[in-house]
Amino acid sequence: xxxxxxxxxxxxxxxxxxxxxxxxxxxxxxxxxxxxxxxxxxxxxxxxxxxxxxxxxxxxxxxxxxxxxxxxxxxxxxxxxxxxxxxxxxxxxxxxxxxxxxxxxxxxxxxxxxxxxxxxxxxxxxxxxxxxxxxxxxxxxxxxxxxxxxxxxxxxxxxxxxxxxxxxxxxxxxxxxxxxxxxxxxxxxxxxxxxxxxxxxxxxxxxxxxxxxxxxxxxxxxxxxxxxxxxxxxxxxxxxxxxxxxxxxxxxxxxxxxxxxxxxxxxxxxxxxxxxxxxxxxxxxxxxxxxxxxxxxxxxxxxxxxxxxxxxxxxxxxxxxxxxxxxxxxxxxxxxxxxxxxxx
Amino acid sequence: xxxxxxxxxxxxxxxxxxxxxxxxxxxxxxxxxxxxxxxxxxxxxxxxxxxxxxxxxxxxxxxxxxxxxxxxxxxxxxxxxxxxxxxxxxxxxxxxxxxxxxxxxxxxxxxxxxxxxxxxxxxxxxxxxxxxxxxxxxxxxxxxxxxxxxxxxxxxxxxxxxxxxxxxxxxxxxxxxxxxxxxxxxxxxxxxxxxxxxx
Numbered sequence: 250x251x252x253x254x255x256x257x258x259x260x261x262x263x264x265x266x267x268x269x270x271x272x273x274x275x276x277x278x279x280x281x282x283x284x285x286x287x288x289x290x291x292x293x294x295x296x297x298x299x300x301x302x303x304x305x306x307x308x309x310x311x312x313x314x315x316x317x318x319x320x321x322x323x324x325x326x327x328x329x330x331x332x333x334x335x336x337x338x339x340x341x342x343x344x345x346x347x348x349x350x351x352x353x354x355x356x357x358x359x360x361x362x363x364x365x366x367x368x369x370x371x372x373x374x375x376x377x378x379x380x381x382x383x384x385x386x387x388x389x390x391x392x393x394x395x396x397x398x399x400x401x402x403x404x405x406x407x408x409x410x411x412x413x414x415x416x417x418x419x420x421x422x423x424x425x426x427x428x429x430x431x432x433x434x435x436x437x438x439x440x441x442x443x444x445x446x447x448x449x450x451x452x453x454x455x456x457x458x459x460x461x462x463x464x465x466x467x468x469x470x471x472x473x474x475x476x477x478x479x480x481x482x483x484x485x486x487x488x489x490x491x492x493x494x495x496x497x498x499x500x501x502x503x504x505x506x507x508x509x510x511x512x513x514x515x516x517x518x519x520x521x522x523x524x525x526x527x528x529x530x531x532x533x534x535x536x537x538x539x540x541x542x543x544x545x546x547x548x549x550x551x552x553x554x555x556x557x558x559x560x561x562x563x564x565x566x567x568x569x570x571x572x573x574x575x576x577x578x579x580x581x582x583x584x585x586x587x588x589x590x591x592x593x
Numbered sequence: 594x595x596x597x598x599x600x601x602x603x604x605x606x607x608x609x610x611x612x613x614x615x616x617x618x619x620x621x622x623x624x625x626x627x628x629x630x631x632x633x634x635x636x637x638x639x640x641x642x643x644x645x646x647x648x649x650x651x652x653x654x655x656x657x658x659x660x661x662x663x664x665x666x667x668x669x670x671x672x673x674x675x676x677x678x679x680x681x682x683x684x685x686x687x688x689x690x691x692x693x694x695x696x697x698x699x700x701x702x703x704x705x706x707x708x709x710x711x712x713x714x715x716x717x718x719x720x721x722x723x724x725x726x727x728x729x730x731x732x733x734x735x736x737x738x739x740x741x742x743x744x745x746x747x748x749x750x751x752x753x754x755x756x757x758x759x760x761x762x763x764x765x766x767x768x769x770x771x772x773x774x775x776x777x778x779x780x781x782x783x784x785x786x787x788x789x790x791x792x
Contacts, residue, residue, distance in 0.1 A: 548772040555783075
């Protein structure tokens, strides 16, 4: 048997060759490399091993594709992690990061679907034919391994996203330190920090004393505001420039915030539904308890009534006996009188 | 969270200044002598922002301690001066409402306006007072607030139902004890009644 499995001794392997050709014709795509070990082992029964081989080859081909895709996704993920780690103030690759994020997300969801398909395919194949135990365990192990790898990739993705949001927060804090006014515009988290943000900062120190003075002297707000108006127009122009470049994200921001608010409302309503269901369950349980209490009280009532009738009867019997006893006493006294008469 | 002013302007093409169509401002919290200058300031900044807002775009500008929100829709621009705490979304839904109302009441007459109109539009003034509370302007905010209150009330309800459950449990115990005791009582009475060897 060892000689049959690939050692280059002189052996007539024409039958095996024909078997391979048949299996190749049956399988959809060329997968000759996978068929050789399985096709070689098929001596008598050509049918089963061949279609089993076809199934197996398809399975392993798909598994190979999925593994490759997972590897590519993890490579992109490492690139994204590098981009996210770069925390320089001015050179902000937000767009690339967002694009990469979207791409990776799509890939991960596609891989999920493909993995589920693979599992379904394997299950259907296992139901059709009696494949050996080893093959089933092998395919199960392969699917589990792919699933684990995909899970690791998704976890890394999540970590990278959290790292990215932390970095963005740090950047915002740093922005706030450098420029007071442009940081107020960045309170909107989707607004990007453009390199222009550096431009207002050198011009800030001049208007800033105005602004600080105006905030300190709250009573006379208008006087510094008059002076600040002259400053405000160049400021406005700069902020307008920024705003113009941030126009599209602001539109998206508005829509996104509306969508987010709607999501919140929907989830709140869902929670409320849950709470109501729980409430109903609790009340129905307590209703059962109340019924039990009612039954207990009825039993008590019956017992006490019975006991009362017994005692009443008892009382009757006692009192009636006294009547009898009085009569007996009278009879005794009568006898005594008779005895006294006799003696006396 | 307050609105200081609401303006409706006609946003002419870039070269000319926008024309003010309606103006409502609440300057009561400034001193008497500053009110007119605050009004002028509002007019000036409103014109500037409106002229720089491209059509069908929304915009928010931070100016000293005010946020100026502008929404330009087909040449009709609504500008609102709010403080920092006023939520942005409610501001824009308010501007939307103002624009719709203006279209409804004035139709297309504003397109021909060439100079600032000095008549007051009562709707704007009452909108200013009504919408000081952002929940009024933004239905979503109102709904969210009511839902939160409902959730709190439901939590309290569940707590009281749990307390009721405890009391019911104690009642069950006591009633079962009572029924036991009454049963013993009945048996005793029966026993004394049965053996009636009366003296």
